[in-house]
Amino acid sequence: MAKARTTAFFCKECGYESAKWTGQCPSCREWNTMVEEPVAKKASDRRAVVREGVKKTARPVKLSEVSIEDQDRISTGYRELDRVLGSGIVAGSLVLVGGDPGIGKSTLLLQVCRNLAADGHKVLYISGEESLKQIKLRANRIGEITGELLFLCETNLDDIEEAIRETKPETVIIDSIQTMYREDVTSAPGSVSQVRESTNILLQIAKGMGISVFIVGHVTKEGVVAGPRVLEHMVDTVLYFEGERNASYRILRGVKNRFGSTNEIGVFEMQEQGLSEVENPSEYLLSGRPKEASGAVVACSLEGTRPILLEVQALVAQTNFGMARRTAAGTDYNRVNLLMAVLEKRCHYEMSRYDAYVNIAGGVRMNEPALDLAIVLALVSSLKDRPVDPKCIIFGEVGLSGEVRAVSMAEQRVREAVKLGFEACILPQVCLGKMKKVEGIRLLGVRNVREAIGLI
Numbered sequence: 001m002a003k004a005r006t007t008a009f010f011c012k013e014c015g016y017e018s019a020k021w022t023g024q025c026p027s028c029r030e031w032n033t034m035v036e037e038p039v040a041k042k043a044s045d046r047r048a049v050v051r052e053g054v055k056k057t058a059r060p061v062k063l064s065e066v067s068i069e070d071q072d073r074i075s076t077g078y079r080e081l082d083r084v085l086g087s088g089i090v091a092g093s094l095v096l097v098g099g100d101p102g103i104g105k106s107t108l109l110l111q112v113c114r115n116l117a118a119d120g121h122k123v124l125y126i127s128g129e130e131s132l133k134q135i136k137l138r139a140n141r142i143g144e145i146t147g148e149l150l151f152l153c154e155t156n157l158d159d160i161e162e163a164i165r166e167t168k169p170e171t172v173i174i175d176s177i178q179t180m181y182r183e184d185v186t187s188a189p190g191s192v193s194q195v196r197e198s199t200n201i202l203l204q205i206a207k208g209m210g211i212s213v214f215i216v217g218h219v220t221k222e223g224v225v226a227g228p229r230v231l232e233h234m235v236d237t238v239l240y241f242e243g244e245r246n247a248s249y250r251i252l253r254g255v256k257n258r259f260g261s262t263n264e265i266g267v268f269e270m271q272e273q274g275l276s277e278v279e280n281p282s283e284y285l286l287s288g289r290p291k292e293a294s295g296a297v298v299a300c301s302l303e304g305t306r307p308i309l310l311e312v313q314a315l316v317a318q319t320n321f322g323m324a325r326r327t328a329a330g331t332d333y334n335r336v337n338l339l340m341a342v343l344e345k346r347c348h349y350e351m352s353r354y355d356a357y358v359n360i361a362g363g364v365r366m367n368e369p370a371l372d373l374a375i376v377l378a379l380v381s382s383l384k385d386r387p388v389d390p391k392c393i394i395f396g397e398v399g400l401s402g403e404v405r406a407v408s409m410a411e412q413r414v415r416e417a418v419k420l421g422f423e424a425c426i427l428p429q430v431c432l433g434k435m436k437k438v439e440g441i442r443l444l445g446v447r448n449v450r451e452a453i454g455l456i
Helices: 079-085 105-118 132-142 157-167 192-209 230-234 281-285 333-346 369-384 410-419 429-434 449-455
Strands: 007-011 034-038 094-099 123-127 149-153 171-175 212-217 237-242 249-257 265-271 274-277 296-303 306-318 326-329 354-360 392-394 424-428 442-446
Touching (some): 034 192, 079 249, 079 265, 079 274, 094 105, 094 192, 094 230, 105 123, 105 132, 105 212, 105 274, 123 157, 132 149, 149 157, 157 192, 192 212, 192 230, 281 306, 296 369, 296 410, 306 369, 306 410, 326 333, 333 354, 333 369, 333 449, 354 369, 369 424, 369 449, 410 424, 410 429, 424 429, 429 442, 442 449
Parallel strands (some): 094 212, 123 149, 123 171, 296 392, 424 442
Antiparallel strands (some): 237 249, 265 274
16 A cells, blocks of 8 residues: 655645645745745534534525624724724635734734723734733733633643634734644644644634634744744735834735725834824924925825825935945935936936835835835935925926826825925926815926926
8 A cells, every 4th residue: 555645745825735845836936935834724523614604505695685783893992903904804715924023913903802802892802922920011011801711721732622612703913823723633832734724723613603713924034924924825915014113103004905905004103002093294303303404395195094204315426436335214216216317318418327125114114106206306406405395395206208197186285284284296298186174284386307497
């Protein structure tokens, strides 16, 4: 008889399984991603999740027979988080939260558990990395906890499944998925097989019992969730917690959401009592602006439905070498090179003789084309060493022929500038013709880059 296979090779990116090692994955075409893992044992007594109120034999139904109630959305107590999730937590959803170590993932979820328990919801917090004493020390820092908030320190998925069935909570927090394991999978916790099997069980629990499950995932050096890429395909929502550990502000960004937009962001500030939401991120991003400094321009970007004002900084200096240096922080490097080529070709500025450094202040990253005009004018301002009016905001997309093209939701951007006391706005002429009159601000429409440079 042929010997039973005990190990197999899995792709860390897509989860493809192969009997032999290959340098390139046949499925996703990535190189050096195949790792050897033990094959999961076929346990005959593996328990299946029985959906409550539904017969074991599933039958097809029409969409008209499916009822959607308003109570399916549960507020987390934080408007910033609700916006990223799509107006709240959906019952039966599986949410993956990733981020660098120490960024605040566990603190944010513990605060969400406190808010849910205070509103009368039953919550179960399962930690595989901290003891109950450690959790209590962190809980004492964020404030008093009331309501039905239960804690469990366990890493065995079979015991966790039993605890969920006994307590029947509405929301479950798993911190973290890399520490969970199943006994019938012989590989170590955190391996490709264990992460995939553990997530599959949690997916069955969420969908079968209608429980909202939040999973904390560690990230790699590249900033993606550790484990197989198939993990992100299995869950309903993927959230990334971004920010510098030395800075107090954090950005929660959705990269996948089956229940809402992926363009929304939430801004939080790390304080002594935990994380607090920043309701006006524009004011934060514009704080500490230099006065009468050349190369500093205020722009308006759009994240989902939220206009955010930010400062674009540029420094242009004559190069000491034969090849000019280019650096971009917070925006696309290739886009900066493209805009400098437009300045050299259409406006006859010899940008190839100068080093250029572009930065988005505040540590945020924005790639929206509406920042093009602000980057161009910041470069020209630094080149000529002439400051731009600090009470003026600028936005618009720049084409290769030097024209300034329209951007979406121009009126919302202008109204956000009025709230913060700006008196002038340089925007595309096309948008100016479609907007309603906005009181308290002077609108200056431009058709091309030359007109915009003439205004400043």
